[in-house]
Amino acid sequence: MKKWGLAVAACAALLGCATTGGDSGSASSSGSAGDREYSALFDPDPFPSTYRPYPGRPTVIRNATIYDGEGGRIENGQVYFADGRIQAIGPTVDAPADADVVDGTGLWVTPGVIDIHSHLGNYPTPSVEAHSDGNEATDPNTAEVWTEHSVWPQDPGFSRALANGGVTTLNILPGSANLFGGRSVTLRNVPGRTMQDMKFPGAPYGLKMACGENPKRVYGGRNRSPATRMGNMAVARQAWIDAQRYQEQWENYRENGGTRPARNLQNETLVGVMNGDILVHNHCYRADEMANMIDMSHEFGYEIASFQHAVEAYKIPDLLREEGICAAMWADWWGFKMEAYDTVFENIPMVHNAGACAIVHSDDENQIQRLNQEAAKALADGRRAGLQITDEEAWQWLAINPARALGIDAETGSLVAGKRADLVLWNGNPLSVYSRPQMVWIDGALMYDMNDPRRRPVSDFELGQPGEGSVR
Amino acid sequence: MSRSAMMPFALSLSKGCTFLLSLPKKGRASTSSAQTAFGALLSLVAVAIAAPVTAQTVAITGGTVVIGDGSDPIPNGTVVMRNGRVVSAGAGTTVPAGAETIDATGRWVTPGIVGGFTRLGLVEVSAVSGTNDTSAGESPFSAALDVTPAVNPLSSAIATNRAGGVTRAVVAPDTSGDSLFGGQGAIIDLGADMDAVMRPRAFQFIELGETGASRAGGSRAASYAMLRNALQQAQRYAANPNGYGGGSTDDLLNRLDAAALVPVVQGRTPLFVHVEQARDILNAIQLRDEFPRLRLVLVGVSEGWTVASQIAQSGVPVIASALNDLPAQFERLASTQSNIGRMRAAGVDVAIGMIDDNDTHLVRYSTQYAGNLVALQRIPGASGVSWGEAFALISSRPAEIMGLGDEIGSLRAGRRADVVIWDGDPLELTSNVDAMYIDGVEQPLVTRQSRLRDRYLRTDESDLPQAYEW
Numbered sequence: 043m044k045k046w047g048l049a050v051a052a053c054a055a056l057l058g059c060a061t062t063g064g065d066s067g068s069a070s071s072s073g074s075a076g077d078r079e080y081s082a083l084f085d086p087d088p089f090p091s092t093y094r095p096y097p098g099r100p101t102v103i104r105n106a107t108i109y110d111g112e113g114g115r116i117e118n119g120q121v122y123f124a125d126g127r128i129q130a131i132g133p134t135v136d137a138p139a140d141a142d143v144v145d146g147t148g149l150w151v152t153p154g155v156i157d158i159h160s161h162l163g164n165y166p167t168p169s170v171e172a173h174s175d176g177n178e179a180t181d182p183n184t185a186e187v188w189t190e191h192s193v194w195p196q197d198p199g200f201s202r203a204l205a206n207g208g209v210t211t212l213n214i215l216p217g218s219a220n221l222f223g224g225r226s227v228t229l230r231n232v233p234g235r236t237m238q239d240m241k242f243p244g245a246p247y248g249l250k251m252a253c254g255e256n257p258k259r260v261y262g263g264r265n266r267s268p269a270t271r272m273g274n275m276a277v278a279r280q281a282w283i284d285a286q287r288y289q290e291q292w293e294n295y296r297e298n299g300g301t302r303p304a305r306n307l308q309n310e311t312l313v314g315v316m317n318g319d320i321l322v323h324n325h326c327y328r329a330d331e332m333a334n335m336i337d338m339s340h341e342f343g344y345e346i347a348s349f350q351h352a353v354e355a356y357k358i359p360d361l362l363r364e365e366g367i368c369a370a371m372w373a374d375w376w377g378f379k380m381e382a383y384d385t386v387f388e389n390i391p392m393v394h395n396a397g398a399c400a401i402v403h404s405d406d407e408n409q410i411q412r413l414n415q416e417a418a419k420a421l422a423d424g425r426r427a428g429l430q431i432t433d434e435e436a437w438q439w440l441a442i443n444p445a446r447a448l449g450i451d452a453e454t455g456s457l458v459a460g461k462r463a464d465l466v467l468w469n470g471n472p473l474s475v476y477s478r479p480q481m482v483w484i485d486g487a488l489m490y491d492m493n494d495p496r497r498r499p500v501s502d503f504e505l506g507q508p509g510e511g512s513v514r
Numbered sequence: 515m516s517r518s519a520m521m522p523f524a525l526s527l528s529k530g531c532t533f534l535l536s537l538p539k540k541g542r543a544s545t546s547s548a549q550t551a552f553g554a555l556l557s558l559v560a561v562a563i564a565a566p567v568t569a570q571t572v573a574i575t576g577g578t579v580v581i582g583d584g585s586d587p588i589p590n591g592t593v594v595m596r597n598g599r600v601v602s603a604g605a606g607t608t609v610p611a612g613a614e615t616i617d618a619t620g621r622w623v624t625p626g627i628v629g630g631f632t633r634l635g636l637v638e639v640s641a642v643s644g645t646n647d648t649s650a651g652e653s654p655f656s657a658a659l660d661v662t663p664a665v666n667p668l669s670s671a672i673a674t675n676r677a678g679g680v681t682r683a684v685v686a687p688d689t690s691g692d693s694l695f696g697g698q699g700a701i702i703d704l705g706a707d708m709d710a711v712m713r714p715r716a717f718q719f720i721e722l723g724e725t726g727a728s729r730a731g732g733s734r735a736a737s738y739a740m741l742r743n744a745l746q747q748a749q750r751y752a753a754n755p756n757g758y759g760g761g762s763t764d765d766l767l768n769r770l771d772a773a774a775l776v777p778v779v780q781g782r783t784p785l786f787v788h789v790e791q792a793r794d795i796l797n798a799i800q801l802r803d804e805f806p807r808l809r810l811v812l813v814g815v816s817e818g819w820t821v822a823s824q825i826a827q828s829g830v831p832v833i834a835s836a837l838n839d840l841p842a843q844f845e846r847l848a849s850t851q852s853n854i855g856r857m858r859a860a861g862v863d864v865a866i867g868m869i870d871d872n873d874t875h876l877v878r879y880s881t882q883y884a885g886n887l888v889a890l891q892r893i894p895g896a897s898g899v900s901w902g903e904a905f906a907l908i909s910s911r912p913a914e915i916m917g918l919g920d921e922i923g924s925l926r927a928g929r930r931a932d933v934v935i936w937d938g939d940p941l942e943l944t945s946n947v948d949a950m951y952i953d954g955v956e957q958p959l960v961t962r963q964s965r966l967r968d969r970y971l972r973t974d975e976s977d978l979p980q981a982y983e984w
Contacts, residue, residue, distance in 0.1 A: 167840045167841050167842050168841050168842060168843055168844055168846075168847075169842050169843065170843075170844075198840060198841055199840055202839055202840060206839075206851075255641075356967070356970050357970055374876065375872075375876070376674075376875060376876075376963070377637070377638070377639055377640060377670070377671060377874070377875040378639070378640040378641060378875070379639060379640065379641035379642070380639055380641065380642060383639055384966055385963060386963045386964075386966050386967040386970070387963060387967075388967050392967070392970065392971070407840055407842075408837065408838070408840070408871075411837075411839075412886075415882065415886075415943055418943035418944060419882070419943050419944075421944070422943060422944040422945070422946065423946070426946055427967060427971060428971070469892060473943065473944070474942060474943065474944075475882060475885030475886060475888070475889060475941060475942055475943045476885060476888055476889045476892070476942075477889065478889055478892070478893060492893055492894065493894055495894070495895055503841070504841065504847075507841070507847045507848075508792070508817065508820060508847045508848035509817070509820070509841075509847055509848025509849065509850055512839070512848065512849070512850035512852065
């Protein structure tokens, strides 16, 4: 768990400090070392968030069963939110008399669901070739691409994730064709005209990495390196070595001046990882390969925030716990390729039970609508195997754990006073197949209401089409 | 922690009874000697096969009984089976004298799940081509392809889905290459024996819509030309088998493919047609104007609700995806989870299938999907189904569509004793299978996955590596 706290960077600063430079182009070898700071020369946040919360009403939910997202449970509890933030939570709370009151009798309240692995926007529906924007599969290292530039805000999938899944925050990752797939972007699940309108303010960038079958298949099939797992490691290590050299060149320039090194987007991202500003989300299935990736991270002095898919995490939960690496997993997907052959349905609870950080992820435009159900299946299978985990503990898999791995846990991921008011009111036990979101608030704004057919988004793409607005 | 503590559910029912009944076809002791060499899992299989076969009457008492015909669950019901068949099921059933009794108090007793459209048993690992027998793009044959020899009863997908309550499945080949014909599908059971195929060559599978157009050369017009030509040639073949293929350039279909389509065009074998879009659905139904004996079954049918009254009027049954609600292709713009509910409300004969959705490995999702359709009942504007109907969508409805309603899919008297005992509501996410019977034979629930789980629940390697835990 040691590194979960690092990620609360105030902004997605590239190298070192978190200032947002506006003075790029003022490079001069005669200036002070401070003027030659990388982040002073180049804007570290050139595509800034323009997200603004929508207006909400001060609201108190009463008489509900509450899972706080950090493992706590309040029976017959209350939560009050206003000004976009959780104001109070407990058995009883003080709320102003003019606050809207929602009677939660028989209902459940949880933090909004966070999906750490989504391709909404970069592999949107309809899944036509023109929309295939998730993999820049032209080189095993494309750390220079930022998947936010692929995100299509009109993906109809966002609305289903909201209305059926209660998803309020999601991390869009590049695909896994490449060893370094590029930067990920964390979004609020609020419709926007632009990607920037959806971008989670202050969320750190991630770097998608991949090991195993996909990179070696894609490039081996073109008679290029990597064609093997050892090739995967060699190409990745060389990339880190090159990034170290790049970092040294800039250090030398900052200290001694001289000719300014050429800027390189690929190395910028890798250096950002080594500096701890960019979080690694590493697609990796097999236990032995996760161990290799961990050793590589030690070799180059960076940390891995999460393993994605982590089908064999149950084989090495002790290693994941010691390293403080989260495992983001499916409940039961298996058998689609060799590295997914050893799935066990108890993977998630086995990781949790060993004291490591477990996350339920989707990687899928359908499963993102049912992450609560995926958690429920895994929880039940774990209990049957003797792993006693409570419902409220399991909700961490959808809430605080992904928030930590994304570096946004100071802002969201649990129902704690001061955090963003991202809440789902479920029309029953959210670990039951018979329950659905009844109301979803994002930053305290009501973005979905089961009982109000107008209170749900319909994308531009669907407007005027057959089935317009048929989100369920 | 002892192993038994880790597996509190392992086959032991409250009275500790373990029955191994069998139909004659299951009494295959002759095959057991060869199988015992395959390790622990297969030993279980062999045990099941080699167990004594008796005509014992078994009564499962005290559980919540689901008949599977769309009716509501029956509290405190009894299911009686004998000779591999259901004798009776329900509330008024009495336990015959001398019957072995299984106490299912607090549990649910249901017919086994019938996978309405699957590719179970055709694939071990999807991306390992040597283990993937779903399609054959390089083959000169198409409609003649028959999945029967491709079904591997010992594939891990069969065992894993069996452990999830699936007892029978409609197994379809897939299309590939330049033919819209996938070939002939089968009905299988998921029993732990080598005799999986219950009904071979049970249907022919074709793609129309976007995929069919692509297979046939690039347009829907091309797919209908290919289909029309093929069916006409099947008629010609049927009229004069020996004269077929005499060198005419019209004979685009080889002899085996033409022969395979004869029962289709004559209406003896159903034609499964994968269509999604409203116009493709109506086009497919209209095929009967030209080929009136076709027994159509529509598969997929995401936009079915938009033309539900026409489908209902045609009487053509539908095996639909349950929860697809995204415009994944332009032919599925109107996808919605309410599709099945709305089609049912319009009188369409419908079942749940898994087409284009984990059809090879996770047919056990059927119960979750059915449960989701129940959940829709509580959402204003959505169309769900009742609990009893939801269960029927994954049991009796697919059986009836295949003409097997008298054999499988429900616990009505006389049906094969495919019986599952669950530890709770079978559509609920938290429920699991405690025991199951296929043709009255109790089935093993151990899987390769459960073995892996048990190995790694033991983390102590101080004496020996985990590899010695088996």
